[in-house]
Amino acid sequence: MTKPRLLWVNVTFFTVSTLMALVAAPLWGYFHGFETWQWLTLIVLFSYCNLSITAGYHRLWSHKTYQAHPALRWLFALGGALAIQNSVIHWSSDHRVHHRHVDDNKVDPYSAGRGFWFSHIGWMLREYQPDRYDDYGNVRDLQKDPVVAFQHKHYLALTLVMNFGIPLLLGMVFGDVIGALLLVGFVRIFLTHHTTFFINSLAHIWGKRTYSDKHTARDNGFLALLTFGEGYHNFHHSFENDYRNGIRWFDYDPTKWLIKGASLLGLAQGLRKTPEELIVKARLTRQLEETKVRAQAKGLCFNELHRHYEETLAAAQHYYQLRKRWLQMKKAKLMQSVEALELRRQLEEMGEKFRQMQSHWQQLRLQLA
Template sequence: MPKPPIIWTNVLIFSITFLIAAIAVPYYAITVGFSWLEITATIVCLGYCGMSITAGYHRLWAHKTYEAHPVLQWFFAIGGAFALQNSALHWSSDHRVHHKFVDQNDKDPYSAQRGFWYSHIGWMLREYQSQRYSDYSNVRDLQNNPIVMWQHKHYLALTIATNFGIPLFLGFLSDSYIGMLLSVGVLRLVLSHHFTFFINSLAHIWGSQPYTDQNSARDNGVLAFLTYGEGYHNFHHIFEYDYRNGIRWWQFDPTKWLIKSCSWLGLTRNLKICPEDRIIKAKALMQLKRAQAKAMLLPDAEQLLQRMEHEYALLLERMQAYYEVQKQLMQQRKELLQQRKAQLLQQYSDFDIRKNYAEMKHNWQQQQQQWQNFIQQYA
């Protein structure tokens, strides 16, 4: 089978920017040097691009794990164009196909089963998905989003404006056009690209599988640090509707922290979370599978397997009983809070009535006294 045609635009962009970042940036750093302002601007812009992809493209639009205020959506739409990773509509469409057909070489757009190079960048260098470039039937919900469609329509202009305009504007402020173009323009873009690409490649090759082995996705704390929390990929592939990737407080997931913080400001709402019992059950099942595999190698395998299955069934039974009671207690607490709220409202209402009664009584007594004084003048 002949290979699909090369997408020369992508090849040139990836090649030229990488060569500049690998050669020109170090040369400039040695001969001229980057100021702290240039370094800081690069880090900030890198974070802006990365979080626009993770919190915007990925968790907001591709998976709808929460809802966002239009202001935040505009912020992500501009940052996504700055990241130069296609429009939010196209990115989300590809990503939903990836989740639906993960590891299926003929359907997964960036299947890790086809190797590191293909899943990392190779899938974008040839027209492997040419038939899908205009097929957005799996993102009809996003086609009803005016911000997403505005970005999709003006994507090319936005990428040019942000990738040249922002570095040049910062260069004007710092009087260092070349330094800003190299650091904020090129180095930031290359790092942003490959940090995101690591999720398609390394996150399906390197790491642990604590929640599921039904696909190649892995959890990796190192990748989480480079990808703003996206490295907890094994959890994500089984609980994709959860707005979190790192579910424990100590797991590095700044995307989760951003979404949660914005909820306190009214910029995000309806944050979706997977029930804890489902997470525990998935993890226990994986532990059972691994224990069973080891037990098969021991002399008393049959007895051990029976005991494991018994302990696992007992765990699920007691867990289910615990969470049922917890749900009942939470429901009772909710009802008590509603009753208390109703009582407070009633007390407040009664207070208003009593206050109104006292005021009317006082006004009546004053008017009565005034009337008496008035009448006495003519008695």
């Protein structure tokens, strides 16, 4: 079978940027050194690039998990050009296909089923799907956004201005143009690219399938540190319309914090969250599946496990129904009514029962593990 033709522009760009970041920059640093302002600028622009991809390209435009003020959309559009990951329209089109056909080696643009190299960078080095970008039919909604349309039309110019203009300007101001181009330019691009690419590659092969085994996406807290919160990838593929990836308070998800902070400032609205009862159900169901497999392998009976699963799930549904009613009363400022006080008592009792059942559930799982 003949391999698709090489995309020489991409091959050349990745080769040159890698050599400049891994060879030229260390050599310049060894012989000339880098100043504090260069390191600080690298960190700031690296963070800006990655957050423009995670909060902008990914959660705002690809999945529409919230709406953003035009000022925020412009900020993300320019950051995306700085990140050199193609236009919002092109990136989002690929990503929507990825989610719709995840792990389908024939359709998924960066299917993890084709191996680490392919899903990480190989899919961009050859023309695997040349006909897919004729009309961008799956992102017609994004083409109506004037910010997105402008960025797509002028993407190359924006990319050149952002990636050469900023380092050159800083270099001239502080007196080290070459050092700025190497560290703030090429090293930043290298780090931005490969930490983002990890979401397509490592996040589909390394970690735990917490909520579903119907796709290869994994949850990995360490990858979340590298990808600004995108490492909780099994959750994302299970609940892709949620603006969060890390749902627990201690989960490292700066993208989530940025979106929430923007909403408090009036720059974002309509933040979408998956109902908690659906998340609990998915997690319990996945735990049931995993434990049954281990119990069967050991020849153990898991009837009690299945019974307790049903009871815990029923308790969860009852608890969240009560909480939903309580929140409705709280919003209507009826907390002091007789009905509300009784509902609060029931909610507290049911919450305690649910916590006890969850604890028993975990103990039972450990016994059968």
